[in-house]
Amino acid sequence: MTADVMAQSTDADKSPTTGSPAAATPDESTGTDNYTGAGKPLAASEIRGMRERIDEIDQAIIDLWLERSRLSREVGKTRMASGGTRLVLAREREIVERFRTALGPDGTQVALLLLRSGRGPL
Ligand SMILES: C=C(O[C@@H]1C=C(C(=O)O)C=C[C@H]1O)C(=O)O
Known part of the structure; x- marks a missing residue:
């Protein structure tokens, strides 16, 4: 995300009491809602609804990411305590391939980050 995109949503868009975004706050000159970037109130409201679900999905991804990471470390410890190897590259290749098949080249990058x-790091 660029600094420019980040700059579009600031604390000024949020309620000082709840920290939540204030109700539609159209820019005085353009009529654009600063928080959603929408040009009309109806679109702003739709976007807010969809963003709620996006936020839920992001949280689920974060929780699953952390759970996977903990489990992966646990497997490594168990294997090493038994005198085995730290890594199993054949299994890692299988995982990278699963992500690449499902998501394309970006899937490869996601899988590598997940494994790391x-x-x-290797
Ligand atoms: C978790 C494991 O250990 C390591 C970590 C992996 C992972 O994060 O998926 C896969 C292979 C291993 O290099 C495993 O063998 O399953």
């Missing part, structure tokens, strides 16, 4: 988050 469990066992640290």
Whole structure:
């Protein structure tokens, strides 16, 4: 995300009491709602609704990411305590391939980050 995109949503858009975004806050000159970027109130309201679900999905991804990372470390510890190897590259290749098949080249990057988050950098 660029700094420019980040700059579009500031604390000024949020209620000082709840920290939640204030109700539609159209820009005085353009009529654009600063928080959603929408040009009309109806679109702003629709976007807010969809963003609620996006936020839920993001939280689920974060929770699953952390759970996977903990499990992966646990597997590594168990294997090493038994005199085994730290990593199993054949299994890692299988995982990278699953993500690549489902998501394309970006899937490869996601899988590599996921693997790194469990066992640290190579
Ligand atoms: C968790 C494991 O250990 C390591 C971590 C992996 C992972 O995060 O998926 C996969 C293979 C191993 O290099 C495992 O063998 O399943």
